[in-house]
Amino acid sequence: xxxxxxxxxxxxxxxxxxxxxxxxxxxxxxxxxxxxxxxxxxxxxxxxxxxxxxxxxxxxxxxxxxxxxxxxxxxxxxxxxxxxxxxxxxxxxxxxxxxxxxxxxxxxxxxxxxxxxxxxxxxxxxxxxxxxxxxxxxxxxxxxxxxxxxxxxxxxxxxxxxxxxxxxxxxxxxxxxxxxxxxxxxxxxxxxxxxxxxxxxxxxxxxxxxxxxxxxxxxxxxxxxxxxxxxxxxxxxxxxxxxx
Amino acid sequence: xxxxxxxxxxxxxxxxxxxxxxxxxxxxxxxxxxxxxxxxxxxxxxxxxxxxxxxxxxxxxxxxxxxxxxxxxxxxxxxxxxxxxxxxxxxxxxxxxxxxxxxxxxxxxxxxxxxxxxxxxxxxxxxxxxxxxxxxxxxxxxxxxxxxxxxxxxxxxxxxxxxxxxxxxxxxxxxxxxxxxxxxxxxxxxxxxxxxxxxxxxxxxxxxxxxxxxxxxxxxxxxxxxxxxxxxxxxxxxxxxxxxxxxxxxxxxxxxxxxxxxxxxxxxxxxxxxxxxxxxxxxxxxxxxxxxxxxxxxxxxxxxxx
Numbered sequence: 018x019x020x021x022x023x024x025x026x027x028x029x030x031x032x033x034x035x036x037x038x039x040x041x042x043x044x045x046x047x048x049x050x051x052x053x054x055x056x057x058x059x060x061x062x063x064x065x066x067x068x069x070x071x072x073x074x075x076x077x078x079x080x081x082x083x084x085x086x087x088x089x090x091x092x093x094x095x096x097x098x099x100x101x102x103x104x105x106x107x108x109x110x111x112x113x114x115x116x117x118x119x120x121x122x123x124x125x126x127x128x129x130x131x132x133x134x135x136x137x138x139x140x141x142x143x144x145x146x147x148x149x150x151x152x153x154x155x156x157x158x159x160x161x162x163x164x165x166x167x168x169x170x171x172x173x174x175x176x177x178x179x180x181x182x183x184x185x186x187x188x189x190x191x192x193x194x195x196x197x198x199x200x201x202x203x204x205x206x207x208x209x210x211x212x213x214x215x216x217x218x219x220x221x222x223x224x225x226x227x228x229x230x231x232x233x234x235x236x237x238x239x240x241x242x243x244x245x246x247x248x249x250x251x252x253x254x255x256x257x258x259x260x261x
Numbered sequence: 262x263x264x265x266x267x268x269x270x271x272x273x274x275x276x277x278x279x280x281x282x283x284x285x286x287x288x289x290x291x292x293x294x295x296x297x298x299x300x301x302x303x304x305x306x307x308x309x310x311x312x313x314x315x316x317x318x319x320x321x322x323x324x325x326x327x328x329x330x331x332x333x334x335x336x337x338x339x340x341x342x343x344x345x346x347x348x349x350x351x352x353x354x355x356x357x358x359x360x361x362x363x364x365x366x367x368x369x370x371x372x373x374x375x376x377x378x379x380x381x382x383x384x385x386x387x388x389x390x391x392x393x394x395x396x397x398x399x400x401x402x403x404x405x406x407x408x409x410x411x412x413x414x415x416x417x418x419x420x421x422x423x424x425x426x427x428x429x430x431x432x433x434x435x436x437x438x439x440x441x442x443x444x445x446x447x448x449x450x451x452x453x454x455x456x457x458x459x460x461x462x463x464x465x466x467x468x469x470x471x472x473x474x475x476x477x478x479x480x481x482x483x484x485x486x487x488x489x490x491x492x493x494x495x496x497x498x499x500x501x502x503x504x505x506x507x508x509x510x511x512x513x514x515x516x517x518x519x520x521x522x523x524x525x526x527x528x529x530x531x532x533x534x535x536x537x538x539x540x541x542x543x544x545x546x547x548x549x550x551x552x553x554x555x556x557x558x559x560x561x562x563x564x565x566x567x
Contacts, residue, residue, distance in 0.1 A: 107343035111406060114309050114341075115362040116334040254312045258272065 027094040032137055035087050036144035043076050044152050073156060077149055078224065081167045082217060084145060085210045088138040088179035096130035096186030097203035102196050104256060119251045123244065126190075127183045134179045142171050166224060177236040182206040184243035191251055209236065262287040262414060262445040263308065267317030270303050277303045279469045280317065285462075287413075288443040290436065292450060292460035296562055299467045301449040302342060305416045308447070309339050322413055335363070337414045338407035344399040348392025352383060352402045355391050356409050363410035370409070377405040380435055396423040404432060414445045421455060433459060453555045465558055467565040472557070477527065479557045486526045486549065488533065490519040493543040502540045503533055 047069070058064065062075030103109040112122075146162040153161045163171075186203040193199045213232055216222045263285035270278040278300035285291040293301050306312045308319055310330035319326040321333045346355050353374060360370040378384040381401045386394070391402060400423050407415060420436070421429040436446060436459055450456055456463050457476045465472040465479070472479055480486065492499070495517050503521060504512045508529035511522040519537075523529040526549065534544055 103345075106345065106348075107341070108345040108347060110311065110341040110343075111339060111345050111359070111403070112362075113311055114334060114337075114339040115359065116331045116364075117362055118331070257306065257311055 028091060028133070028137060031087060031090050032141040032144070035084055036141050036148060039083060040080055040145065040148045040152060043080060044073060044149065047072050047076060048152055048156060070156060073153055074161065077153065077161055078166055079214070079218065080145070080149065081162075081170050082214050084142065085170060085174050085178050085214075086207060087141055088134050088175040089182045089207050089210050091134040091137055092130040092179050092182040093186050093203040093206050094200070095133060096126065096183045097190050097199040098196060099126040099130065099187055100190040100256065101193055101199045102190075104194075105196060110257060113253045113257065119248055119253075123187055123191075123247050123251065126187050127180075127244075130183045130186065131179055134183070135176060138175050138179070139171070142167075142175075169229065173233055174236070177233055177240065178210055180240040181209065181236050181243070184240045184247065188243050188247040188250075191247060191256065209239070262289075262322060263291075263447065264320040265308075265317070266319065268304070268307060268314050268319050269316045270300070270307060270312065271315045276468055278307070278314075278466075281466070281470050282317075283464060283470065283473055285445060285447060287445050288440065289461045290440050290446045290448060290459050292448045292456040292463035293466055294450065294453065294456055294463055294558060295466035301466060302418060304466070305339070305418055305447065305449060309337055309416055310334055335410075336412055337416060338410065338412035340400075340404050340407040340415075340417045340420055342418050344396075344403035346391040346399055346402055346406075349390060351388045352378070352391050352394070353387040355402060356406055359406050360409045365410050373409050373411065374405070377408050378402075380431075380438065381405060382431055397425055397428045400424060401428065401432065404435070408439070412444070414447065415439065416447045416449075418449045419451065420448065421450075421452060429455075453558055457554045463554075465561050467562055469565070471561050471565045476554050480554050481525065486523060488521045488523060488526050488530055489548050490521060490533065490537065491545040491547075492517050492519065492537065493545060495519060495542070496540070499537055499540045499542045502536050506532055506536060509533065 058068065058071055059075065062071040063078075064071070066074070100109065103112065117125075146167075149162050150160045182203075185206045186199070189202045190199045193202060213222075217224065222228045265281045265283055268278060268281040269276065281304060293304065295301050303312070307314050307326060308321060310326055310333050313327050322336050324332045324336075326333060346352075347358070350358070356374045356378075357370060360374065365373065374387075375384065378387055381404065383398065383401055383405070386398070391399060394402065400420070404417070404420060407417070417436070421432050424432060433455065436448070439446060448456070448460060460476060462473065462475050463479065464470055495514055500512055500514055500519065503509060503519060506529070508523050508525060509521055510524065513520040513522075521529075521533055523533075530547060534547060537544055
């Protein structure tokens with residue numbers, strides 16, 4: 018980790034963006050600005066409450082949804098390095114010589130990225146909660162976070178998103194021959210979350226339980242599919258003989 | 262313990278290894294010699310089930326390469342060309358990780374790591390990150406890694422290549438100790454002195470197998486050998502007596518030194534020394550003038566290339 022500083026920077030820098038920068042730049046301006054007491058609400062803001070509160074709650078929900086990018090991004094930094102990084106450092110040959118099955122190798126590599134990603138996500142969420150509640154308590158008079166959406170995001174979506182990211186990155190890492198290429202390609206892990214976020218932002222989908230369930234199902238199935246694809250296409254021999 | 266039957270491997274139509282057939286007995290140190298690109302590493306990778314043969318097959322401990330890969334991986338240890346340690350982990354953690362992958366029970370794991378690290382003089386540095394070690398020390402840790410599950414067969418690819426002479430000696434002694442434990446050792450090396458000292462038998466490879474036998478057998482193939490006898494004083498009487506011996510082809514005199522050419526130095530040398538002593542000569546030392554295995558190796562490789 019010390020040797021690969023970009024991994025370390027990613028693990029520290031990205032949480033700071035999601036915990037401090039995003040709430041401060043999205044929620045704080047609305048909190049401190051003079052906004053009309055009534056008016057047309059944007060699609061992401063919940064109806065049935067005063068304009069400013071609806072705006073702030075809508076932004077908090079968006080921040081919580083955007084938080085899913087964190088467990089998406091962190092594994093991509095670690096997992097994209099797995100096979101290709103070890104090959105470059107010549108650590109793969111002794112590993113492949115052990116009596117470890119392809120599934121065990123893939124699961125092991127995946128867990129090695131999943132566990133730290135979830136640990137960073139959980140710690141970061143506590144930070145996000147503190148920042149959001151400090152900002153919004155004066156307006157609401159109670160703590161906005163944790164709410165039901167944030168609990169679902171943290172304990173259902175974050176693991177699923179991390180799993181999808183890990184599966185995709187391990188798959189990519191076992192196919193490409195260069196660490197940078199692996200990291201760049203792994204960036205596509207972020208697309209499902211961004212798609213969900215922008216569909217919500219534009220009002221195409223709402224945060225009802227059926228939409229959330231479909232999204233969870235898509236993430237779970239995609240992760241499983243990628244794992245089996247990785248397993249089916251994992252070639253020890255190619256990794257050793259064709260990669261330079 | 263190891264049996265190769267026409268083992269071959271092509272890469273994009275080019276033969277990297279061509280029809281190897283030989284056997285390695287249990288408890289034997291077997292040396293695989295050959296120039297760069299001769300197919301040594303490819304052979305080891307096939308035997309460790311890392312890559313598949315194009316044609317032919319091999320058996321390790323009765324298990325067929327390609328068919329019983331997991332069983333073979335359980336009973337072999339591999340030291341690859343590069344140590345490939347996890348630099349951020351300590352030496353101990355590196356070894357512990359691999360011992361766990363091999364399913365070594367905790368107590369045995371701790372015993373083995375301690376024993377082998379002590380044998381290679383690394384026990385005191387066990388908690389240091391492997392990345393801070395010199396190349397030679399990393400190589401020694403990688404040797405322990407290959408041994409941590411006590412495999413029956415150990416494949417060592419250039420084990421002393423990066424080592425200082427004192428470390429190389431420690432590793433050679435370690436290999437001999439493993440032989441005493443009846444482990445089969447398959448040693449790829451460029452170091453002919455090492456092969457001569459350690460190996461029971463050697464194979465010379467240049468894509469194809471070009472020679473196989475004990476170092477002494479291969480040395481004999483290099484033709485007449487020179488024995489150097491340093492005396493206190495050389496007389497004509499001694500020179501003539503040695504020249505008259507049945508196994509001696511020629512005798513040269515260089516000051517108080519005799520250079521005796523024989524076909525079979527191992528059987529001729531005792532008679533030569535005995536004759537010199539009978540003629541009143543006082544022998545200071547007897548030695549070979551050149552490493553005969555090196556001569557054989559160079560000649561055979563050159564012949565195979567032409």
